[in-house]
Amino acid sequence: MEIIAKSLTKIYDGKYKALDTVDLDINLNGIFSIIGKNGAGKTTLIRILSTQLMPTSGTAILNGHDILREAGKVREEIAAVPQEARAVPWLTPIQTVTSYLMWRGYTFSKAKQMGLDALRSMGLENLENQKNRKLSGGQKRKLMVATVIASEASIIFLDEPTTGLDYISRKELWEILRKLKKDRLIILTTHYLEEAEVLGDLITILDKGKIMDSGTIGDLRSKIKYPFVLKVYSPQFDIEMKNGRISRVSDNEFFIYGSESEIYSLVQDMINRKVRFTVEEVSLSNIFENLVGGGEED
Ligand SMILES: Nc1ncnc2c1ncn2[C@@H]1O[C@H](COP(=O)(O)OP(=O)(O)OP(=O)(O)O)[C@@H](O)[C@H]1O
Ligand SMILES: [Mg+2]
Incomplete structure (x- = not known):
């Protein structure tokens, strides 16, 4: 069709x-x-x-x-x-x-x-x-x-x-x-x-x-700057990032956006810190916000 x-x-x-x-x-x-x-x-x-x-x-x-x-x-x-x-x-x-x-x-x-x-x-x-x-x-x-x-x-x-x-x-x-x-x-x-x-x-x-x-x-x-997200579940969290963005989502959640290599380079650090985390590709809502504004990755 x-x-x-x-x-x-x-x-x-x-x-x-x-x-x-x-x-x-x-x-x-x-x-x-x-x-x-x-x-x-x-x-x-x-x-x-x-x-x-x-x-x-x-x-x-x-x-x-x-x-x-x-x-x-x-x-x-x-x-x-x-x-x-x-x-x-x-x-x-x-x-x-x-x-x-x-x-x-x-x-x-x-x-x-x-x-x-x-x-x-x-x-x-x-x-x-x-x-x-x-x-x-x-x-x-x-x-x-x-x-x-x-x-x-x-x-x-x-x-x-x-x-x-x-x-x-x-x-x-x-x-x-x-x-x-x-x-x-x-x-x-x-x-x-x-x-x-x-x-x-x-x-x-x-x-x-x-x-x-x-x-x-x-x-x-593939066209957006930060296609990966590391979600960290911890009440306290501090990290330095050269390229990427950290946003606090709730009292116990931090989302870190970055490129695939940046995000995976943080994984060992998360394990050492013994915090709970996941690594995901960003969702369409992140891409949408990125492209039409209204938030997150502007
Ligand atoms: N019959 C009409 N006369 C004048 N302006 C209109 C008419 N229909 C839509 N518009 C305007 O054209 C624009 C696009 O409207 P449209 O209905 O296509 O949007 P939409 O993306 O379907 O929105 P929604 O998600 O709210 O359904 C809007 O600014 C709307 O005010
Ligand atoms: Mg409509």
């Missing part, structure tokens, strides 16, 4: 630049995860790629079809759950999924069977005939995801699908997305950086409408 974006720019109200010459070249069966602060432009980008919003300039090509000239063809390839998507309150889950699939061109009996399978895979099988308005917030989100996973679309857009889901439900959805991604491209936005890190085969960081960086978690990590 393929998405190519060329210089996508969106200016709202003639003045506010929400997307600024965004280029993408995604050729992937898997999960492409977009992260960025509130207002970074994630939803704007997804709405443009899924033909719900016109760019001010630039264009994109999805599986060979141009969003400006062949929007109809693009729509046959894609399914999207917008950030603000809400289930129709007076329908039931099975009616919701079945009607969506019939609208996509499936017969009633085929749509119903596909709908039941999708609801079962989202753990909603016992709620299929309950009115949507009686579902919890998380169950409603799962229903929205069930509708798109039921479709056989090859490119799926999920704008913050796990916001509001409890920890277990989120993990369940991760499993479903992992199974689903084998022969599809899933474009996923999330504010849970752990989720972007474990699910994203490729990750892109958007800030103020511009792409700051893209790649695998390893690619992103």
Whole structure:
């Protein structure tokens, strides 16, 4: 599956630049995860790629079809759950999924069977005939995801699908997305950086409408100054570092950021001091803070 974006720019109200010459070249069966602060432009980008919003300039090509000239063809390839998507309150889950699939061109009996399978895979099988308005917030989100996973679309857009889901439900959805991604491209936005890190085969960081960086978690990590962290669990701690950064995280925790060689050179010292410690590669949240500011490694 393929998405190519060329210089996508969106200016709202003639003045506010929400997307600024965004280029993408995604050729992937898997999960492409977009992260960025509130207002970074994630939803704007997804709405443009899924033909719900016109760019001010630039264009994109999805599986060979141009969003400006062949929007109809693009729509046959894609399914999207917008950030603000809400289930129709007076329908039931099975009616919701079945009607969506019939609208996509499936017969009633085929749509119903596909709908039941999708609801079962989202753990909603016992709620299929309950009115949507009686579902919890998380169950409603799962229903929205069930509708798109039921479709056989090859490119799926999920704008913050796990916001509001409890920890277990989120993990369940991760499993479903992992199974689903084998022969599809899933474009996923999330504010849970752990989720972007474990699910994203490729990750892109958007800030103020511009792409700051893209790649695998390893690619992103290799570009930052301090890719390793030594976590020391001790109430008192003093150490001199030439290159690196020490931050006290709590009364009993110190995190030391540095290059791989700097961090490993400290290990013997930790053993001698008899303190408890771990050595890890930094997480996506460290990389994110490093790239878009707001802390840690500035
Ligand atoms: N319809 C609109 N009219 C005017 N400005 C808009 C409109 N939609 C979004 N914006 C502005 O464009 C910017 C990007 O918004 P967007 O919704 O794409 O951000 P986002 O990254 O999805 O944020 P969030 O994480 O909060 O969902 C924001 O500053 C927002 O205020
Ligand atoms: Mg958004």
